[in-house]
Amino acid sequence: xxxxxxYRPATGTIPTRPGVYRFRDAHGRVIYVGKAKNLxxxxxxxxQDLSVLHERTRRMVTTAASVEWTVVGTEVEALxxxxxxxxxxxxxxxxxxxDDKSYPYLVITMGEKVPRVHITRRPRAKGDRTFGPYPQVxxxxxTLDLMLRVFPIRSCTAGVxxxxxxxxxxxxxxxxxxxxxxxxxxxxxxxxxxxxxxxxDFMAGNTSKYTRRIEQRMRAAAAAMDYExxxxxxxxxxALEKVMEKNSVVLSDATDADLIGLAQDELExxxxxxxxxxxxxxxxxxxxAEILDESTAPDLVERALTTLYTEGSAPKEVxxxxxxxxxxxVRELLGPRVDLRVPQRGEKKDLLVTVGENATEALxxxxxxxxxxxxxxxxxLEDLGEALDLAEPPLRIECFDISHSQGTNVVGSQVVFxxxxxxxxxxxxxxxxxxxARDDTASMHDxxxxxxxxxxDPPEPTEDEETGxxxxxxxxxxxxxxxxxxxxxxxxxxxxxxxxxxDIALAxxxxxxxxxxxxxxxxPVILPRTSEALFLVQRLRDEAHRFAITYHRSxxxxxxxxxxxxGIPGLGPARRxxxxxxxxxxxxxxxxxxxxxxxxxxxxxxxxxxITAALTSGQETGSDADSADDALGVTVDMATGEILEG
Numbered sequence: 001x002x003x004x005x006x007y008r009p010a011t012g013t014i015p016t017r018p019g020v021y022r023f024r025d026a027h028g029r030v031i032y033v034g035k036a037k038n039l040x041x042x043x044x045x046x047x048q049d050l051s052v053l054h055e056r057t058r059r060m061v062t063t064a065a066s067v068e069w070t071v072v073g074t075e076v077e078a079l080x081x082x083x084x085x086x087x088x089x090x091x092x093x094x095x096x097x098x099d100d101k102s103y104p105y106l107v108i109t110m111g112e113k114v115p116r117v118h119i120t121r122r123p124r125a126k127g128d129r130t131f132g133p134y135p136q137v138x139x140x141x142x143t144l145d146l147m148l149r150v151f152p153i154r155s156c157t158a159g160v161x162x163x164x165x166x167x168x169x170x171x172x173x174x175x176x177x178x179x180x181x182x183x184x185x186x187x188x189x190x191x192x193x194x195x196x197x198x199x200x201d202f203m204a205g206n207t208s209k210y211t212r213r214i215e216q217r218m219r220a221a222a223a224a225m226d227y228e229x230x231x232x233x234x235x236x237x238x239a240l241e242k243v244m245e246k247n248s249v250v251l252s253d254a255t256d257a258d259l260i261g262l263a264q265d266e267l268e269x270x271x272x273x274x275x276x277x278x279x280x281x282x283x284x285x286x287x288x289a290e291i292l293d294e295s296t297a298p299d300l301v302e303r304a305l306t307t308l309y310t311e312g313s314a315p316k317e318v319x320x321x322x323x324x325x326x327x328x329x330v331r332e333l334l335g336p337r338v339d340l341r342v343p344q345r346g347e348k349k350d351l352l353v354t355v356g357e358n359a360t361e362a363l364x365x366x367x368x369x370x371x372x373x374x375x376x377x378x379x380x381l382e383d384l385g386e387a388l389d390l391a392e393p394p395l396r397i398e399c400f401d402i403s404h405s406q407g408t409n410v411v412g413s414q415v416v417f418x419x420x421x422x423x424x425x426x427x428x429x430x431x432x433x434x435x436x437a438r439d440d441t442a443s444m445h446d447x448x449x450x451x452x453x454x455x456x457d458p459p460e461p462t463e464d465e466e467t468g469x470x471x472x473x474x475x476x477x478x479x480x481x482x483x484x485x486x487x488x489x490x491x492x493x494x495x496x497x498x499x500x501x502x503d504i505a506l507a508x509x510x511x512x513x514x515x516x517x518x519x520x521x522x523x524p525v526i527l528p529r530t531s532e533a534l535f536l537v538q539r540l541r542d543e544a545h546r547f548a549i550t551y552h553r554s555x556x557x558x559x560x561x562x563x564x565x566x567g568i569p570g571l572g573p574a575r576r577x578x579x580x581x582x583x584x585x586x587x588x589x590x591x592x593x594x595x596x597x598x599x600x601x602x603x604x605x606x607x608x609x610x611i612t613a614a615l616t617s618g619q620e621t622g623s624d625a626d627s628a629d630d631a632l633g634v635t636v637d638m639a640t641g642e643i644l645e646g
Contacts, residue, residue: 002026004061008047014040019071020081022089023064027476030089032060032293035078039069054294060093075329083306090425095269095289095303106131106140108153108200114182114189115196117155119144129200131282146239148178150214151199153192155179166591202240204278211240255279257317257348260304261355263363267291270363271304274355277315286359288366298325305330305340314338319352377420380532384479387525387533388518390505394478395419398451399540400492401483402432402443403548410437412447413548416477417540429551441491444482448495451480456499477504483541485510486517493519509541568614575602579611590615 019039023032036042046067050058072078086094109116111127119140148155156164156171156179164170164183174181182192202210218233261272268290275283287304295303302324308314310333318340324330331340343349381393388394397417404410412430416423428451436446455476482488489508496506496519507525508517514534515524527534571579582600583589589597589611597608 002062002065004047004050004064007064007066009043009067011040011044014043014069015071016040017071018073018075018078019069020078020085021067021069022085022091023060023093024066024068025063026065030085030091031063032091032093033082033085033089035075035082037075037078039071043067043069056093056291056293060293063093075326076332079302079306079326079329079333080310083310093293095291095293095295095300104137104140106144106203108196110193110196110200114154114161114192116161117144117148117153117196117199129203131203145178146242147199147202148173149239150210150236151195151202152178152180153196153199154182156183163588166588207240211237214240255317256315257319258308258315259319259348259352259355260301260308260321261352261357261359262297262300262304262321263356263359264291264297264300265363268363268367269295269300270359270366271300272355272359272362273304273308274351274358275315276351284358286362288363296325297322302326302330306333309334317341319343319348321352321356376532377536380536381420383527383531383533384536387516387527388479388505388507390479392478394505396477397479397481397540398477399481399483399544400444400447400451401541401544401548402440402447403545403551404437404443410443411548411551412443413544413551414447414451415540415544415547417536420536422543427547429547440484441487444484444488445491445495448480448482448492449499452495452499452501452504455501455504479505479507481537481540481544482506482508483511483544484508485515489517489519509537511541514538568611570607570610575600575607578602586615 016038018035018037020033020035021039021043022030025031034042046053046057046061050062053061070081072081085091104119104121107118107120108129109118109125109127110129111125119137144155152173154161155173160171161183164174164181168184170179170181170184170186173179174184174186180187180192180195182189187195198210214233214237218230218237221227221230221233255276256278257276259274259276261274263270268288270286270288272286273284274281275285287307289300291300301320301322305318305320305324309318314334316337316339318334318338320340320342323340323342327340331338334340343352378393381395384390385393395418399415399417401413402410403413410432412432414428414430416426430447430450432443432446436442480492482492485508489506492506492508496502496504506519509515510517510524513524513526514537515526516537517524527537578600579589579597583592594605594608594612597603597611598605603611
């Protein structure tokens with residue numbers, strides 16, 4: 001525990017202008033970010049006698065080891081910079097509204113030459129038409145399926161679209177009538193764009209003209225005794241009506257508004273947001289957060305508003321249960337056309353009460369869930385620390401694993417758990433080559449050595465006032481776990497000894513009997529089969545294994561593709577990589593014309609002819625290039641390990 005007097009800045013050196021300040025701990029981590037109209041007046045309050053400080057403030061200042069600040073021009077700039085730094089540094093003592101999940105959106109990529117509709121949880125590009133967020137992905141998938149019946153725009157990925165263009169055959173959705181198949185010319189690009197605009201127009205709430213049009217066509221077909229067409233149009237009309245039923249009118253003035261509900265106790269807060277567009281609820285989202293400072297309800301509303309609108313635009317109306325702190329600055333952040341207010345009567349007040357009830361219920365459910373989770377995690381960390389004879393529970397644990405195929409494409413993985421939960425933003429992966437790839441122990445020694453070098457030589461906190469970036473990879477763990485028994489633990493310990501590391505605990509977990517091996521010990525530590533500590537260690541080991549396997553498969557698939565191009569004169573590693581970046585698979589390269597090959601950087605007419613001749617002759621003699629296509633190069637989300645494309 002640090003004494004705040006040891007790092008207190010001289011009062012006269014603190015400016016009296018608006019700004020944002022950061023408290024850092026002994027390892028340079030940002031643990032708290034705040035803003036102030038007057039930096040000197042605010043910071044001096046943190047260095048009072050500890051007995052008069054709020055308990056949470058006292059914990060923060062005694063955990064910190066330094067404080068720094070950045071002066072800005074206006075209070076609005078301070079508000080924006082504070083939000084940016086909280087998002088970047090994830091300080092442990094700040095109130096951070098976190099989604100319990102990432103919400104799905106329905107996106108129409110109007111910026112593309114041939115617009116595409118798809119469901120995504122990722123940031124959208126500028127120019128896209130976005131609808132949502134939706135609380136359940138199943139509901140939006142059903143909506144999309146119904147909408148494609150009436151507005152059959154493309155929903156395939158770029159790879160599927162290019163493949164259909166090359167082959168001249170549409171995908172399954174084109175055959176069953178849920179895509180107009182612009183890839184093969186069944187509809188022109190201009191007609192397809194108009195169809196996408198109609199899709200977006202309907203989703204935006206302009207529904208009546210489309211339902212009337214379909215109903216008129218249905219009646220005309222029935223009058224002409226074209227009953228098959230009439231039945232198809234009837235099904236289309238029912239599909240649109242089902243979509244409309246999912247979005248009932250809640251505001252009669254057809255306004256665009258966001259309604260924000262808040263519920264809190266002394267320790268936690270919950271925020272619920274209803275997105276109303278055209279008078280209909282188009283989406284709902286919610287956050288929960290721990291309150292680790294002295295935030296009041298207006299402070300929490302301010303934090304919710306900056307979280308929602310610092311990086312996104314606000315609708316015409318934003319309705320809140322209580323006006324935020326720094327009201328004028330928040331209004332300036334939202335823009336002059338946004339009406340931020342507390343509704344006093346009528347249907348908007350009633351709907352806001354409903355949103356508040358949702359926030360109260362979400363807080364109740366979160367409290368019940370968190371009580372069980374927190375108890376189990378705390379018990380697991382305490383039991384593990386006691387079993388390994390650690391001075392305190394290991395709040396940060398890093399686990400390492402090695403993956404390869406018979407000694408080829410050797411990779412290592414590092415996963416990080418903090419407070420018993422995975423911190424996926426700090427996962428790392430290693431490519432192991434040379435002598436280090438000869439066996440598992442050499443690979444483990446190499447990976448642990450590379451990790452510990454960052455611990456020994458961490459980057460200093462930068463003085464850059466705009467970014468203030470700090471490499472979190474250098475944060476020291478309390479415990480390093482390796483997947484394996486005594487040989488792997490000995491290899492890791494050798495890396496510790498070579499670098500003189502003594503402040504980090506080391507252990508290994510063997511798969512066969514789930515034994516915990518400590519360096520130099522003749523017998524393992526056996527954790528009880530029902531202990532929370534064993535469950536935590538197993539989760540760490542399994543997560544490290546999953547992450548290593550995912551990286552290994554992606555690397556192996558890319559290598560198999562590249563191996564099919566080996567032996568072609570003039571085609572070196574850089575050109576092979578450029579070809580695969582452009583065409584993805586060897587089969588696509590083989591099907592490409594020489595003119596298309598020359599579009600790749602570094603490929604001239606003569607080399608293109610050699611590539612075509614080599615791949616054609618390889619196909620005739622039974623080359624394994626086709627089998628390489630079964631191991632496609634893939635795009636992998638490093639944090640989740642999910643295969644995103646391929």
